[in-house]
Amino acid sequence: MSSGPALVSILRQGDILVASVHTALDDAEMVRFQEDLVEQIGQYRARGVIIDVAALDVIDSFAANTLRSIADIARLRGAHTVIVGIQPDVAFAMVSLGMGLAGVTTALDLEEGLAHLAGIRAGTRSGPSGG
Amino acid sequence: MSDPNPDQRTADEVSVEAQQLLPQLVAHLREHRATLRDAWVGRIRDAHLLEAMTPQEMAAETTSVYDNYVEVLETGSVEALQHYARDLSERIIPRGVETHEVVGIVLLLRDVLARSLFEKYQGDVALLNHVLDAYEPAANRIANTVAVSFVDERERVIRQQQDAIRELSTPVLPVRERLLILPIIGVLDSERAKQLTVQLLGGIRTHRAKVVVIDITGAPDVDQTVANHLVQTVDASRLMGASVIITGLSPTIAQTLVTIGVDLSKMNTIGDLQGGLEEAERLLGYHVSRKEVTDGS
Numbered sequence: 001m002s003s004g005p006a007l008v009s010i011l012r013q014g015d016i017l018v019a020s021v022h023t024a025l026d027d028a029e030m031v032r033f034q035e036d037l038v039e040q041i042g043q044y045r046a047r048g049v050i051i052d053v054a055a056l057d058v059i060d061s062f063a064a065n066t067l068r069s070i071a072d073i074a075r076l077r078g079a080h081t082v083i084v085g086i087q088p089d090v091a092f093a094m095v096s097l098g099m100g101l102a103g104v105t106t107a108l109d110l111e112e113g114l115a116h117l118a119g120i121r122a123g124t125r126s127g128p129s130g131g
Numbered sequence: 132m133s134d135p136n137p138d139q140r141t142a143d144e145v146s147v148e149a150q151q152l153l154p155q156l157v158a159h160l161r162e163h164r165a166t167l168r169d170a171w172v173g174r175i176r177d178a179h180l181l182e183a184m185t186p187q188e189m190a191a192e193t194t195s196v197y198d199n200y201v202e203v204l205e206t207g208s209v210e211a212l213q214h215y216a217r218d219l220s221e222r223i224i225p226r227g228v229e230t231h232e233v234v235g236i237v238l239l240l241r242d243v244l245a246r247s248l249f250e251k252y253q254g255d256v257a258l259l260n261h262v263l264d265a266y267e268p269a270a271n272r273i274a275n276t277v278a279v280s281f282v283d284e285r286e287r288v289i290r291q292q293q294d295a296i297r298e299l300s301t302p303v304l305p306v307r308e309r310l311l312i313l314p315i316i317g318v319l320d321s322e323r324a325k326q327l328t329v330q331l332l333g334g335i336r337t338h339r340a341k342v343v344v345i346d347i348t349g350a351p352d353v354d355q356t357v358a359n360h361l362v363q364t365v366d367a368s369r370l371m372g373a374s375v376i377i378t379g380l381s382p383t384i385a386q387t388l389v390t391i392g393v394d395l396s397k398m399n400t401i402g403d404l405q406g407g408l409e410e411a412e413r414l415l416g417y418h419v420s421r422k423e424v425t426d427g428s
Contacts, residue, residue: 084372088332091370092363100366107372108339 008033010040016048016117017041017079018110022055030066038073046079048117052110054085064099071104080120081105084113152265157205159251160244168197171236171243178239180232184223192219193236200240204269209276216280224285233281234274241270301327303334309341310411311373312404316349324360331364335373342411343368346404348379358393365398374414375399378407 007029010019019037041049051067053059059067071081082105086094094100107113160167172193175181181189195215203212220233248266252259300323304312311334315327331343345361347353353361365375377400380388388395401407412419 083370086370088329088336088367088371091332091367092328094370095363095366101370106370108335108341109372112339112341112372 008036010037012040012044012046015044015046016050016114017044017046018050018052020052020055024056024058025063027062030063034066034070034073037070038077041074041077041079047121049074049079049081050110050113050117051081051083052085052113053083053090054087054109056090057087059086059090059094059099061097061099064094064101068101068104080117082107082113082116084109152261153205153269156248156262156265157201159248160201160204163247164197164201167243167247168193171197171240174239174243175236178235180235180239181228183226183228196236197240200244200273203273204266207269209272212273212276213280216277217284220281220284224281224288230278230281230285234278237274237277241274244270297323297326298330301330303330303338305334305338305340306408307412307415307417309339309415311335311338311340311343312408313343313345314349315345315347317351319347319350319353319357321356321360324357324364328360328364328367332367332371335368335371340373342414343373343375344404344407344411345375345377346379346407347377347384348381348404350384353384353387355391355393358388358391362394362398376401376407376410378402378404 007023007025008019008021010017012018017037017040019033021033025033037049037051040046049070051070053067056063067083071083074081083101084107086106105116107116172189175189175193184192196219199212199215203209223233245263245266248262249259252262300317301313301315304314306312311331313327313331313334319327331345334340335343345364361377365377368375375398377398379402380400399410401410
């Protein structure tokens with residue numbers, strides 16, 4: 001299904017997967033990213049997934065939907081997903097276009113995302129954000 | 132061939148003759164520079180214009196305006212004058228010089244120079260006519276340029292001040308680590324609502340905020356557009372990992388929002404700012420308690 005070098009680096013830190021998106025992905029690359037990530041969640045028995053989109057200037061509706069799907073699929077595979085690093089103008093553009101990522105947990109940056117996942121594991125929800 | 136009746140000349144002829152007369156005219160104005168300038172300054176003083184300026188400044192400015200004026204008459208290029216007029220406006224606007232004063236002094240200069248031309252050529256009406264053909268359009272262009280430059284500069288200053296006011300009108304205040312307050316005072320129109328969102332999202336990033344309290348006690352009215360914008364701001368803040376608490380919805384605004392059917396289900400609203408701060412502290416895990424003072428007596 002996937003071919004060529006991965007465009008998104010997916011790093012493992014304990015039972016958490018950290019995926020950093022470095023460049024804008026087209027639709028096919030986005031699907032490829034989704035497949036890679038979902039496969040690795042099972043492979044590494046991950047309990048948490050952090051997707052860092054700080055490098056993206058634009059998040060279109062396909063990308064937003066894919067991110068939401070990833071969160072849903074990850075939940076079915078037993079991992080909690082946090083999207084981190086959405087830029088201020090990207091956030092406002094997404095909301096203006098009606099892509100509010102309802103139901104997906106979001107956090108300011110990687111550090112916050114890790115703190116949120118640690119909070120879930122400790123049995124308390126640390127972050128006020130999230131659906 | 133001579134044609135005594137000016138009405139039968141074509142526009143081209145007029146312009147050619149005007150071109151030939153211009154150097155003569157400019158030479159005359161240069162020759163009597165000191166006298167004419169003094170006459171002009173006298174007229175300005177009589178008309179009580181530019182009273183904000185000291186006599187020294189007045190002398191310096193009038194001399195350079197005079198020289199620029201004659202130069203534009205000679206070359207026909209208004210660009211240099213435009214540049215000078217902008218500089219001049221930049222200097223005198225902060226001193227409170229009004230538009231009517233600037234236009235006034237330029238028109239006075241135009242008048243002083245025209246009178247001197249009348250005096251010089253009054254013996255020959257036909258020639259005077261030609262001289263005026265050359266002088267009037269150029270003088271009008273100069274008056275126009277100076278006035279437009281001045282107004283442009285004033286508008287630029289006004290725009291700058293509006294930007295400053297807008298920025299100051301939506302302060303984003305950190306109260307505790309990771310907690311921001313955004314008090315909204317005054318009418319919230321859609322332009323200001325947009326500004327507010329930009330400032331807030333920037334503030335969340337800078338201060339790494341997790342909770343934001345937006346207090347709209349001071350906002351007299353909220354319409355549908357603004358309400359929807361508030362909802363979007365809340366959503367966008369959530370995407371950046373911060374949750375928003377809205378406080379101080381007045382009874383009128385609350386009724387309006389329900390009546391116009393804005394979807395507020397996602398909004399976390401609390402009656403007053405105090406309650407909002409308490410809720411924010413709870414979300415952040417702060418526990419604020421008053422230290423008991425034990426009174427000995």
